[in-house]
Amino acid sequence: MAVTMNDVARAAGVSLKTVSNVLNDYEFIRPATKQRVQDAIAELGYEANLTARSLRSGKTRMLGLVLSDLSAPYYAELASRLMKAAAQRGYRVLVEQSDAVADVELNALQGPFRQLTDGLLFTPLIIDAEAIAARLGKKPLVMLGEHILDPRFDLVTMKNEEAAAALTAHLLAAGRRRVAVIGARPEESTGSPGLRLNGYRKALEQAGVPFDPALIAPCEWRRDNGAAAVAALLDRGVKFDAVFGLNDVLALGAMHELLIRGVRVPDEVAVAGFDDIDEARFASPSLTTVSPGMEEIAERSIALLLDRIEGQETNSQGVHVEAGFQLKIRESAP
Amino acid sequence: MAVTMNDVARAAGVSLKTVSNVLNDYEFIRPATKQRVQDAIAELGYEANLTARSLRSGKTRMLGLVLSDLSAPYYAELASRLMKAAAQRGYRVLVEQSDAVADVELNALQGPFRQLTDGLLFTPLIIDAEAIAARLGKKPLVMLGEHILDPRFDLVTMKNEEAAAALTAHLLAAGRRRVAVIGARPEESTGSPGLRLNGYRKALEQAGVPFDPALIAPCEWRRDNGAAAVAALLDRGVKFDAVFGLNDVLALGAMHELLIRGVRVPDEVAVAGFDDIDEARFASPSLTTVSPGMEEIAERSIALLLDRIEGQETNSQGVHVEAGFQLKIRESAP
DNA sequence: CCCATCTTCTGCAACGATGTATGCCAGGAA
DNA sequence: TTCCTGGCATACATCGTTGCAGAAGATGGG
Numbered sequence: 001m002a003v004t005m006n007d008v009a010r011a012a013g014v015s016l017k018t019v020s021n022v023l024n025d026y027e028f029i030r031p032a033t034k035q036r037v038q039d040a041i042a043e044l045g046y047e048a049n050l051t052a053r054s055l056r057s058g059k060t061r062m063l064g065l066v067l068s069d070l071s072a073p074y075y076a077e078l079a080s081r082l083m084k085a086a087a088q089r090g091y092r093v094l095v096e097q098s099d100a101v102a103d104v105e106l107n108a109l110q111g112p113f114r115q116l117t118d119g120l121l122f123t124p125l126i127i128d129a130e131a132i133a134a135r136l137g138k139k140p141l142v143m144l145g146e147h148i149l150d151p152r153f154d155l156v157t158m159k160n161e162e163a164a165a166a167l168t169a170h171l172l173a174a175g176r177r178r179v180a181v182i183g184a185r186p187e188e189s190t191g192s193p194g195l196r197l198n199g200y201r202k203a204l205e206q207a208g209v210p211f212d213p214a215l216i217a218p219c220e221w222r223r224d225n226g227a228a229a230v231a232a233l234l235d236r237g238v239k240f241d242a243v244f245g246l247n248d249v250l251a252l253g254a255m256h257e258l259l260i261r262g263v264r265v266p267d268e269v270a271v272a273g274f275d276d277i278d279e280a281r282f283a284s285p286s287l288t289t290v291s292p293g294m295e296e297i298a299e300r301s302i303a304l305l306l307d308r309i310e311g312q313e314t315n316s317q318g319v320h321v322e323a324g325f326q327l328k329i330r331e332s333a334p
Numbered sequence: 335m336a337v338t339m340n341d342v343a344r345a346a347g348v349s350l351k352t353v354s355n356v357l358n359d360y361e362f363i364r365p366a367t368k369q370r371v372q373d374a375i376a377e378l379g380y381e382a383n384l385t386a387r388s389l390r391s392g393k394t395r396m397l398g399l400v401l402s403d404l405s406a407p408y409y410a411e412l413a414s415r416l417m418k419a420a421a422q423r424g425y426r427v428l429v430e431q432s433d434a435v436a437d438v439e440l441n442a443l444q445g446p447f448r449q450l451t452d453g454l455l456f457t458p459l460i461i462d463a464e465a466i467a468a469r470l471g472k473k474p475l476v477m478l479g480e481h482i483l484d485p486r487f488d489l490v491t492m493k494n495e496e497a498a499a500a501l502t503a504h505l506l507a508a509g510r511r512r513v514a515v516i517g518a519r520p521e522e523s524t525g526s527p528g529l530r531l532n533g534y535r536k537a538l539e540q541a542g543v544p545f546d547p548a549l550i551a552p553c554e555w556r557r558d559n560g561a562a563a564v565a566a567l568l569d570r571g572v573k574f575d576a577v578f579g580l581n582d583v584l585a586l587g588a589m590h591e592l593l594i595r596g597v598r599v600p601d602e603v604a605v606a607g608f609d610d611i612d613e614a615r616f617a618s619p620s621l622t623t624v625s626p627g628m629e630e631i632a633e634r635s636i637a638l639l640l641d642r643i644e645g646q647e648t649n650s651q652g653v654h655v656e657a658g659f660q661l662k663i664r665e666s667a668p
Numbered sequence: 669c670c671c672a673t674c675t676t677c678t679g680c681a682a683c684g685a686t687g688t689a690t691g692c693c694a695g696g697a698a
Numbered sequence: 699t700t701c702c703t704g705g706c707a708t709a710c711a712t713c714g715t716t717g718c719a720g721a722a723g724a725t726g727g728g
Contacts, residue, residue: 021676223612391686
């Protein structure tokens with residue numbers, strides 16, 4: 001049996017409640033008493049029972065993080081940073097992988113997962129704003145990413161459109177005229193794919209380069225899809241002098257396929273991505289991409305969520321945070 | 335306020351305990367009673383309070399996973415798989431990043447983290463078997479990786495030595511004679527670095543190739559270290575015709591540095607890694623490496639841990655599981 | 669010197685579930 | 699009829715903590 005507050009109280013010769021008061025930094029305790037309690041705690045090796053504390057207080061000091069797949073490098077890096085930011089403020093992060101399955105996303109909002117956490121960092125990929133609003137409990141929820149743009153929700157995001165435009169502009173400035181886009185979802189205008197595609201189109205327009213739908217390759221955001229999409233373009237005989245992978249793994253998959261087929265990067269085809277995962281710097285050739293301020297996203301989303309949880313932030317409208325971005329010009333698209 | 339078992343009991347016209355009995359599949363309940371309770375549960379939208387259940391039962395249905403850094407691709411993929419395997423059996427995984435800091439590893443063994451979980455999957459990097467044994471509570475602990483090989487502990491591992499030997503043999507069979515090793519920790523003979531280096535040495539011996547300490551480059555297991563280590567070798571004028579990165583990110587970092595400097599891979603220098611992370615297949619050139627059976631490691635470590643937790647496995651000695659491996663011969667070292 | 673206020677500490681109830689012990693009823697055995 | 703057994707439901711205590719209310723002693727102003 002573990003040591004309880006009762007044991008400590010007995011050892012220190014005070015009431016159980018006084019022990020509780022010492023632990024919770026209650027103001028009015030004589031230094032001598034406090035010392036005796038602390039000595040007893042140290043001597044017995046007492047550790048507070050978090051489960052009991054949670055039951056009583058209704059707080060778990062855990063944050064939920066819902067994302068599609070932790071093994072995707074961008075999410076892995078984000079999760080790692082979020083966990084560190086949370087740990088600094090005394091919280092833990094419990095991760096749930098949705099695999100982009102609607103049911104899992106829905107259950108994360110109201111099921112046991114929600115119960116275990118004081119607040120949620122949510123990256124919805126499938127379900128829409130109404131589904132979320134309908135299941136919105138009393139616990140704070142901060143959205144990550146840009147599938148949902150709704151004034152009701154708190155949101156921490158990146159400058160997708162601007163960044164994609166800047167990256168595309170860079171490709172065009174280098175003389176590229178036919179920039180293929182890998183990973184688009186043309187039917188959606190929101191979400192990272194939609195916004196990044198918008199940025200791309202705006203940059204084209206700005207430069208007076210016509211938009212060619214043949215250059216747009218829709219696919220899921222995985223490495224092998226990036227490779228397959230480029231293969232399909234080549235096989236179809238589509239001509240292009242640059243590839244914009246809507247995220248880094250797509251771009252890297254695409255680059256791999258190009259190199260396999262003897263297409264020189266960047267001489268014949270430039271390649272650019274989005275996310276600046278660690279791998280991008282060390283790819284061969286190294287990958288030109290957008291660094292979306294992940295550090296800032298992690299810090300600010302934790303800060304916002306904790307402000308909500310601890311009642312600092314009371315704006316009933318959603319707070320929207322946009323992190324800054326940086327172009328990382330590397331060998332694949334100088 | 336959330337719906338409690340009491341509310342359900344009232345609605346169904348039974349006692350609170352009967353509701354509990356229905357939820358826990360108690361044998362002797364009249365079908366009619368059971369039905370009434372279930373209807374009430376459905377109607378009120380009752381959900382069991384996991385915190386209360388944990389307090390009463392002493393179980394959390396969470397597993398702890400301690401690793402150094404979730405953003406490392408190997409760990410990210412492993413964590414993802416472990417979480418899926420756990421989810422299938424009704425458990426969640428709570429991750430703790432140790433950053434290879436001794437205090438964090440120690441606290442994971444006995445602090446609040448331990449309390450929150452029913453069992454631990456532990457990848458110790460710093461602390462030794464005695465430190466672990468001294469802090470071993472009653473809750474099950476399964477070690478992952480091979481820093482610790484101790485008959486007292488359960489352990490799920492990969493065939494480091496054999497696999498490294500097989501990989502090295504492959505390089506030698508292709509005619510390579512000076513194989514540099516990146517990421518060794520020559521002072522340690524246990525742990526992944528030590529075992530993999532052993533395998534390397536055995537393969538050399540087997541082939542009658544002399545061991546040259548000048549080819550051994552110690553460093554931390556990060557991409558940039560792999561690049562730096564190769565840079566240092568080249569700058570020192572050390573001659574080599576192959577590089578064995580003790581894990582994939584090291585090999586990829588090394589390969590990047592080689593290519594930057596105009597060294598052709600694999601023509602001049604072959605490169606091989608260890609782990610077979612997703613990225614290895616799509617690197618350019620694609621990376622020859624060892625697939626250490628991560629799927630199997632994930633499945634079996636969860637199975638073993640849950641057997642311990644649920645009392646199926648009662649062997650008081652540690653159970654040791656070794657997953658199989660597969661050589662993945664790709665372009666970087668055909 | 670008395671009452672009000674402040675400081676310090678205490679006891680009780682409650683958070684929401686489960687384990688143990690037990691009660692009650694029906695049916696079969698004695 | 700009486701006793702026993704098995705099926706079914708219940709009451710109470712309990713897990714370890716914190717909120718609330720209040721008691722007892724110290725302090726201070728008039």
